[in-house]
Every structure is written in C-alpha cells, then in structure tokens.
Amino acid sequence: MCGRLSQYRGIHDFVAALSMPNALINTAGDQPFERYNAAPSTQLALFHQEESMLHADMVRWGWRPHWAKDRAAPINARVEKVAHGPFFRAIWPHRAIIAIDNWFEWVDEGGPKKQPYLIRRKDRAPILCAAIGQYPNAEHGPSEHDGFVIITADSAGGMVDIHDRRPVSFSPELAREWLDPVTQKERAEQMALFQSEPTEAFEWFKIDQVLGNVRNQGSDLIKPIE
Structure with a gap:
C-alpha cells in the first residue's frame, strides 16, 4: 500500500458505516474532512473504543516506538508480523479503525511517470481499515508521540497488478468486533490474517497524475481519466 488515501466524508458518515449505536465521544469535528490526498503524518480521524464508548480523534498517520529514533515512523504494519514482532x-x-473513502497506488506502465490508480469499494461505502496505534484514552490525553499504522496484507486477484499490498479492511460487523475491548488478541490476529474483505468488493481506475503533488487537493483528484 502506497502512502496516500482520501478521507473526505464527515465523521457521522463513517459512524453510520460502522453501524454502532454506542454513544460517540467526538473530538474530530462534525464537518466533512475533505482530505482528498492525505499523505503520511497527516492528522486523520481514527476510531477506537473505551469500554462501551466509541471515540473519534484526530491522530497522526505514522508511529514508531520511543526507542526507534534512527528511522522514520512507519505508516503500515504487515499482518504477518504485527502481532508478534x-x-x-x-x-x-x-x-x-480508520474509515477511508479510497486509497491510491502508483503503477509503472512504461511512461515517463508512474500512473496513479484510485481503489475504492464498488458500492462506494467507506472502507473500514484495521489499525493499531497510540492515541488519547482514559489513561492519557493527546501526546506528541501519538500515531497509528494501518495493517496491510498481500493483495489477491487482479488487485495484485496494481500493488502487492493492500489494507486489511473489514465488514461493519467485523470492524465492531475488532474495536471491542473484550475481543481477545488471538481472535483479533485471526481476523486480520483471514477475514479481510475480498478483492471482489473493490474497483480501481486511473486518475490524473497531478495527484503526485501532495499539495493538490479537491474532488477533481478522484475522478477517473480516459
């Protein structure tokens, strides 16, 4: 998975996609996020659950432990290693859970620049991606060390032609189980390894190469090109 995604809908659209009746503690705001070209280190809306309460906070995309000062903060974690490394x-x-509208990949098709592709759900619903991180909770408030990573798995089917890694994404039912604090770590690992949504749930198409400049934003970036 390359380091760009979109999160342009508002928090209540994402809550509706999760189908969680729980009370929401929302510090992410009520307006559409309009992040069409979000890059690593961007503050993005992240869901987590404390007891029965669903929380939505703005958290930096990327995290590293305090002792890993000699490398950049990763933005992704490989599902094959994340539970035990x-x-x-x-x-x-x-x-x-980070709910996104789509993500992007760049493919070398022999031209002077790599061709960007947009990947989204065929039904246009938000993509509920499995994540782990350090974020505000009952024990501590916001910190400069907060951040999160998206869990990724091998691509399958036609999507492998676009990129060999993709986010682990869940159905709403599994996303709720992933968030639930009572879900055992062993069960969470099995979910991430074997129950990600299938390639058939997604579609992808070419978009304009102006996406390559992270300063470019706006809904034109996510329109297909001929």
Whole structure:
C-alpha cells in the first residue's frame, strides 16, 4: 500500500458505516474532512473504543516506538508480523479503525511517470481499515508521540497488478468486533490474517497524475481519466 488515501466524508458518515449505536465521544469535528490526498503524518480521524464508548480523534498517520529514533515512523504494519514482532508490541493491544473513502497506488506502465490508480469499494461505502496505534484514552490525553499504522496484507486477484499490498479492511460487523475491548488478541490476529474483505468488493481506475503533488487537493483528484 502506497502512502496516500482520501478521507473526505464527515465523521457521522463513517459512524453510520460502522453501524454502532454506542454513544460517540467526538473530538474530530462534525464537518466533512475533505482530505482528498492525505499523505503520511497527516492528522486523520481514527476510531477506537473505551469500554462501551466509541471515540473519534484526530491522530497522526505514522508511529514508531520511543526507542526507534534512527528511522522514520512507519505508516503500515504487515499482518504477518504485527502481532508478534517487537516493533509494534506496545500498540498491538490498542486496536482502532480508520474509515477511508479510497486509497491510491502508483503503477509503472512504461511512461515517463508512474500512473496513479484510485481503489475504492464498488458500492462506494467507506472502507473500514484495521489499525493499531497510540492515541488519547482514559489513561492519557493527546501526546506528541501519538500515531497509528494501518495493517496491510498481500493483495489477491487482479488487485495484485496494481500493488502487492493492500489494507486489511473489514465488514461493519467485523470492524465492531475488532474495536471491542473484550475481543481477545488471538481472535483479533485471526481476523486480520483471514477475514479481510475480498478483492471482489473493490474497483480501481486511473486518475490524473497531478495527484503526485501532495499539495493538490479537491474532488477533481478522484475522478477517473480516459
């Protein structure tokens, strides 16, 4: 998964997609986010659950443990290693969902520049991506060390022609189970490994190369080109 995505709808659209009746503690705001070309280190709306309460907070995309000062903060975590490797051990128990509208990949098609593709659900519903992170909770407020990573898996089917990795995304039912604090870590690992939504749920198409400049924003970026 390359490092760009869109999160342009508002928090209540994403809550509706989760189908969670729980009371919402929302510090992310009520207006559409309008982030059509979000890059690493962007503050994005992240869901997590504390007891029965659903929380929505703006959290930086990217995280590293305090001892890993010699490398940039990763934005993704490979599902094959995330539950057992030392790098993400501290945040593996802190599960979250980032709801996005789409993500982007760049493909070398022999031209002078790589061709960007947009990937979204065929039904246009938000994509509920599995994430882990450090974020405000009952034990501490916002911190400069807060951040999150998106869990990724091998691509399958036709999507592998676009990129060999993709986000682990869940149905609303599984997303709620992922968020639930009572879900055991072993069960969460099995969900991430084996229950991501199938390639058939998605579609992808070419978009304009102006996406490459992260300063470019706006709904024109997500329109298909001929």
